[in-house]
Amino acid sequence: MRTAVRLESSPGSPRLRSRARGERLELWTETVGSPPPVYGERWAAFGARTYRAFEPVRSKLAAAIVRDWRGPLPAPAERWLYLGAATGTTASHVADLLGPDGRLYAVERSPRPFARLLNVAERWPNLLPVLGDARDPIGYADRVPLVDGIYADVAQPDQVALVVENARLFLRDRAGMVVVALKTSSMGRTLGAPAHLRASEAALSAELELAPSVRLDPFYRSHYLIGGTRGRPQRADGPRPLPRRPGKEPGRPGRSLRYRRS
Amino acid sequence: MRATLVVAHAGSVYVLSPGTPPRGFELAKGRTGGPTAQGGLPPAALDALRNADPGAPIVVCGQELLTVVASRLARPVGLADRTAWHVALGALPAPEPRAERAAMLARARADLDAALRSPEELLVSLAREEQRFGRSEGREERAAEAFVAPVGTVLADLDRRWRQVRERLTEHHAELDRLLEAEARRSLPNLSALVGPRTAARLAAAAGGLAPLARMSASRLQLLGTRRRPSPERGPRYGAIYLADTVDAVPDDRRAAFARSLAALAAIAVRADVLTHRDLSATLVRRRDLRRERLLRRGR
Numbered sequence: 032m033r034t035a036v037r038l039e040s041s042p043g044s045p046r047l048r049s050r051a052r053g054e055r056l057e058l059w060t061e062t063v064g065s066p067p068p069v070y071g072e073r074w075a076a077f078g079a080r081t082y083r084a085f086e087p088v089r090s091k092l093a094a095a096i097v098r099d100w101r102g103p104l105p106a107p108a109e110r111w112l113y114l115g116a117a118t119g120t121t122a123s124h125v126a127d128l129l130g131p132d133g134r135l136y137a138v139e140r141s142p143r144p145f146a147r148l149l150n151v152a153e154r155w156p157n158l159l160p161v162l163g164d165a166r167d168p169i170g171y172a173d174r175v176p177l178v179d180g181i182y183a184d185v186a187q188p189d190q191v192a193l194v195v196e197n198a199r200l201f202l203r204d205r206a207g208m209v210v211v212a213l214k215t216s217s218m219g220r221t222l223g224a225p226a227h228l229r230a231s232e233a234a235l236s237a238e239l240e241l242a243p244s245v246r247l248d249p250f251y252r253s254h255y256l257i258g259g260t261r262g263r264p265q266r267a268d269g270p271r272p273l274p275r276r277p278g279k280e281p282g283r284p285g286r287s288l289r290y291r292r293s
Numbered sequence: 294m295r296a297t298l299v300v301a302h303a304g305s306v307y308v309l310s311p312g313t314p315p316r317g318f319e320l321a322k323g324r325t326g327g328p329t330a331q332g333g334l335p336p337a338a339l340d341a342l343r344n345a346d347p348g349a350p351i352v353v354c355g356q357e358l359l360t361v362v363a364s365r366l367a368r369p370v371g372l373a374d375r376t377a378w379h380v381a382l383g384a385l386p387a388p389e390p391r392a393e394r395a396a397m398l399a400r401a402r403a404d405l406d407a408a409l410r411s412p413e414e415l416l417v418s419l420a421r422e423e424q425r426f427g428r429s430e431g432r433e434e435r436a437a438e439a440f441v442a443p444v445g446t447v448l449a450d451l452d453r454r455w456r457q458v459r460e461r462l463t464e465h466h467a468e469l470d471r472l473l474e475a476e477a478r479r480s481l482p483n484l485s486a487l488v489g490p491r492t493a494a495r496l497a498a499a500a501g502g503l504a505p506l507a508r509m510s511a512s513r514l515q516l517l518g519t520r521r522r523p524s525p526e527r528g529p530r531y532g533a534i535y536l537a538d539t540v541d542a543v544p545d546d547r548r549a550a551f552a553r554s555l556a557a558l559a560a561i562a563v564r565a566d567v568l569t570h571r572d573l574s575a576t577l578v579r580r581r582d583l584r585r586e587r588l589l590r591r592g593r
Contacts, residue, residue: 134390141501142408149401159397162404169355169378173301174397177382199375201382 036075038082043096043104044128048082058085058093060127064155069123083127087250090121091184091212094247095256102242102258103180103208108132110178112201114165114194115185117144119151119158125182126158133157136175140164166193168200175201180208186217191231198238202261209239210258214251224253232257297345298373299362300354300381303388304396306334307381308341311349315384316341339365352377413503416480419473420498423491426466433459483562486574487581488555492537496559499533507567514563515556534559539581547588554584 038048038059046061059075059082068074073084087094096104105111107130116122116137126135137152138161139145145162152160163171165185178201183194194211202209215227222230232241241259248254295311305317318338342362345351351366353359354373363370373381408414437459442448470491477490480503484493499517500506509517518533534540535552543551558577565573 142405142414145401145405146409149398149405152398152401156394159394160401161397162401162408172378172382173355174303174400176302176385176388177379196375200379203383 034075036077036082038077041096043100044106046107046128046130047085047096047104048077056097058087058096059083060085060124061130063127063129063131063157064123064151066154069151070118070120083124085124090124091247091251091254091256092121092124092182092210094250094254095212095245097250098245098247098256100242100245100256102256103210103260105129105133105135105180105182109180110134110176111136111180111182112175112178112197113137114181114183114197115139116148116160117184118147121182121184122148122158123151123155126155129157131157134159136161136178138163138165138171138175165197168197172200177201177203178207179203180210182210182212184212186214188218190214190218191234195234195238205262207261208258209235209260210256211235212247213255213257215253215255224255228255228257231255235259295349296352296371296377297342297349298352298354298377298381298384299342299358299370300373300378300385301358302382302385303393306338306358307385308338308345309381309384310345315386317386334361334365342366354378354381412476412480413497416473416476416494417498417502419469419476420491420494423466423469423473424495424498426462426469430462430466433462481563481566482572483565483574483577484559487558487562487577488534488537488539492533495533496563503567507563509560509563511553511557511560514559515552539585543585543588551585551588554588555581558584 036050036059038050041047041049041058048059048061050057050059059077062074062081062083066074068083070089072086072089075082075084085093087097105125105128107128109129110133111125111129113122113125113135116139119137122135122137126133126137129135135158137148137158139148140163142162145160148160152158159174161171161174165183166189181194181198181202183190183197185193187193190213191211194209198207198209211231213228213231215224218227218231228244232244235241235257236259239259239261241257244255244257246255297311298307298309300307300309301320305319307315307317309315318335318341320335342351343366347368351362351368351370352373353362353370354377356372359370359372409418437456440452442452473494474485474490477494477497478485481490481493481497484496487493488496496514496517497503497506500509506514515534516529516532518536519529519531522529523531530549530552534556535548537555540548540552540555558581562573562577565571
């Protein structure tokens with residue numbers, strides 16, 4: 032049964048809310064879809080609306096928001112392209128952030144995870160699944176329109192190159208947004224994580240004005256969230272700090288907030 | 294450069310001429326796939342292309358559509374590069390949300406069905422199902438052993454009926470096994486002869502398909518299907534090959550060595566099955582048995 036919770040509004044998105052639990056910050060997204068839960072996440076009612084727990088240990092995007100990501104986030108009524116949607120854990124939350132008037136085109140290559148993504152799509156009216164290879168964007172260009180943003184979580188050595196390919200084809204020219212969850216351990220072992228991050232930032236900065244990248248420690252080892260916007264560096268409403276407990280030193284969320292893997 | 298762009302998108306073919314609004318021509322409803330699969334272009338789209346500005350070149354998005362257009366049109370046509378694609382996508386009208394969703398879901402279901410239909414995917418599906426089923430069956434058996442019902446009570450009645458259900462599950466498992474073994478013998482004949490069809494199927498499932506399996510070294514094959522390390526100090530060991538019936542017949546202290554040899558032969562068998570399609574099974578089985586005999590002699 033759904034419990035009732037008290038949630039604070041969050042600066043990232045009108046459909047994102049947060050709640051301080053001790054030293055941890057919980058994130059919740061207002062659901063677009065109907066139950067059952069996608070991956071066993073908690074559902075809760077706040078006022079007349081239903082929210083789903085968006086946990087940093089399950090989703091790199093949630094980890095980045097907790098780690099003070101100032102870059103672009105999906106906003107209501109936008110169209111986004113999601114590369115590497117897998118079974119739809121993060122994709123369902125991105126769809127939540129886009130709201131009922133938004134559209135999420137979720138691309139996944141392997142059929143078995145895609146079967147589960149399709150199940151989620153049946154219950155999420157704004158999630159449109161595409162069985163296709165993100166390396167071959169022409170393959171799904173007959174279904175995907177120009178989008179406002181691209182979120183990529185592909186964990187491949189050429190992940191940044193394939194995001195750039197997709198951006199050139201599908202991203203709208205003015206203020207198009209790109210967010211990449213970078214797994215540096217999939218990009219080769221001869222360079223360290225910071226070197227991979229610098230190379231990826233350099234490749235993306237040719238296309239975008241980058242927001243400050245965030246490291247996803249301690250939730251994900253040697254992962255980063257990088258991204259930015261065409262023509263403008265940050266969200267139109269500008270960065271606002273995430274709510275945190277009074278008396279804590281501001282600007283160092285990684286040190287002042289302690290997390291445990293549950 | 295001004296060009297007339299042709300693009301197929303969301304079930305329609307669009308003709309985008311410079312200076313005029315985009316015109317869309319619906320492709321046959323209820324079908325999936327590109328325009329060639331749908332009996333060519335709609336006649337109205339062809340007319341629009343014939344009447345297009347002769348001064349602007351015609352550029353078509355996608356090789357498949359290009360073939361269709363070029364075969365029906367007297368003028369030379371070009372293939373769109375990425376920039377032309379981007380321009381074409383930007384000029385399209387926004388799709389009607391409900392129709393778009395219905396079409397995307399239908400296409401996704403059809404694509405998934407086609408992707409899972411191949412013999413390779415069938416083998417992987419069966420192997421995973423069999424493994425999952427074996428685990429849940431074992432759990433059920435252990436739970437049943439621990440359950441004691443006093444004679445003549447409701448519990449005893451429940452227990453009896455639950456035993457009937459378990460018997461049906463066992464039948465289902467046997468059926469699954471038969472299908473799996475037949476499928477493995479068909480897709481991986483050499484490997485099935487060498488390590489047994491069920492182990493062969495488990496290897497394919499752990500590798501995620503036949504092509505990745507054929508690219509693996511013997512050492513990778515030996516560890517496929519391992520679920521955890523026996524202890525923090527020791528490496529993983531109990532993979533699909535170690536748990537094969539042929540290894541089971543070897544004494545404990547010789548099993549690891551035999552598994553290693555078997556993995557080396559398995560690598561040869563997989564390549565023959567997937568790449569060259571030769572029948573090496575007799576040779577491989579002979580080498581396997583020879584190796585086992587030597588191991589047993591040296592061990593005593």
